Amino acid sequence: MKIAFKTRLLANNKQASHMLKACGVARFAWNWGLAAWNEQYKAFKEDSIQTKPSGMALKKQLNAIKKEQFPWMYEVSKYASQQPFIFLNQAWSDYFKKKKQNGKPVGRPRFKKKGKSIDSFYVGGDQVVVSGRLVKVPNLGWLKMAEPIKYGGHINSMTITRTADKWYVSFSMDVEVSMLPSKSQARCGVDLGINKLATLSNGDIRYWDTPRPLKSSLRKLARYQRRLVKKVKSSKGYQVLKMKIAQLHKRIADIRRNTLHQLTRYLTEHFCDVTIEDLNVKGMMANRTLARHIADVGLYEFRRQMVYKSDWYQTTLTIADRWFASSKLCSDCGVRNGELKLSDRVFRCECGNGKCRDYNASLNLEMYTAR
Numbered sequence: 001m002k003i004a005f006k007t008r009l010l011a012n013n014k015q016a017s018h019m020l021k022a023c024g025v026a027r028f029a030w031n032w033g034l035a036a037w038n039e040q041y042k043a044f045k046e047d048s049i050q051t052k053p054s055g056m057a058l059k060k061q062l063n064a065i066k067k068e069q070f071p072w073m074y075e076v077s078k079y080a081s082q083q084p085f086i087f088l089n090q091a092w093s094d095y096f097k098k099k100k101q102n103g104k105p106v107g108r109p110r111f112k113k114k115g116k117s118i119d120s121f122y123v124g125g126d127q128v129v130v131s132g133r134l135v136k137v138p139n140l141g142w143l144k145m146a147e148p149i150k151y152g153g154h155i156n157s158m159t160i161t162r163t164a165d166k167w168y169v170s171f172s173m174d175v176e177v178s179m180l181p182s183k184s185q186a187r188c189g190v191d192l193g194i195n196k197l198a199t200l201s202n203g204d205i206r207y208w209d210t211p212r213p214l215k216s217s218l219r220k221l222a223r224y225q226r227r228l229v230k231k232v233k234s235s236k237g238y239q240v241l242k243m244k245i246a247q248l249h250k251r252i253a254d255i256r257r258n259t260l261h262q263l264t265r266y267l268t269e270h271f272c273d274v275t276i277e278d279l280n281v282k283g284m285m286a287n288r289t290l291a292r293h294i295a296d297v298g299l300y301e302f303r304r305q306m307v308y309k310s311d312w313y314q315t316t317l318t319i320a321d322r323w324f325a326s327s328k329l330c331s332d333c334g335v336r337n338g339e340l341k342l343s344d345r346v347f348r349c350e351c352g353n354g355k356c357r358d359y360n361a362s363l364n365l366e367m368y369t370a371r
């Protein structure tokens, strides 16, 4: 089974500029190849003695003049200047065969514009070396990855891409199906919390509570802030306390991010289908106390992580319609309880249902895709 494993690349300025150069070479080779292709194809149409252009032939033509005209191409992996021709061949073939992408026929290959097209370059499997959290980029050296490759298997290639100022590496691999983490359950509904982080419909209680270090940090923060008010501004004590508060803010943000990463990873690794709410965030922000909590829990961040991790772990992510009343429906009998107030922590129904409100909502979300 073919899979892609993608993770962040941690690059310093020097490494980043080398990779930018490799992306530039790849873009140049593509554009050079496309221009030559267009020209040669025109000549072929007008005069049948001419040969039809091909990626292989164009690659040879570039190689013949590379040393003379584009010596800077040698500063980066050979793949940066070679692979674009294979991609170009593929792109033309897809175009002529009227292949479809996202339901639409693919267009003619287009020139890549600096800053507009995605910056990337490909490295073939023979030049890919990985050791733990390190990956060797040809002509550059070892770079750290955010996490080691989690699967055993043959690496066919890697593609390095840039999004804003962040770098990513994606490995294309052949993996035995048995090596993939087994998804233990089919579906999970997630109710995102105001007092709790998240309630999962499988009953996993690990994510129901705000992590303890976060709680204590938040208490500490409140204490510091009360103390700060009493201090004279510009005094030494004021400055020291200000610094402490800034450090605490960072710590709180780090804990939150970590917890969210654990949660989103758990969800995408363990379930085939995950349904989350489309919280009407705007509507809730109007409520000031709620707004604070929402910002705390990092709903946007949760959703962002869920979207890209679902892609990595091949999880189907469903975002329930924003008008889907997950907290107002009885998960046992389906009857709607319109009188439920935000302060009611237990969902009560005439059928006898007396589940915790958030758990009831998570069950409704789990069943959302089955409706």
Ligand SMILES: [Zn+2]
Residues within 6 Å of the ligand: 330, 331, 332, 333, 334, 335, 349, 350, 351, 352, 353
């Ligand atoms: Zn009921």
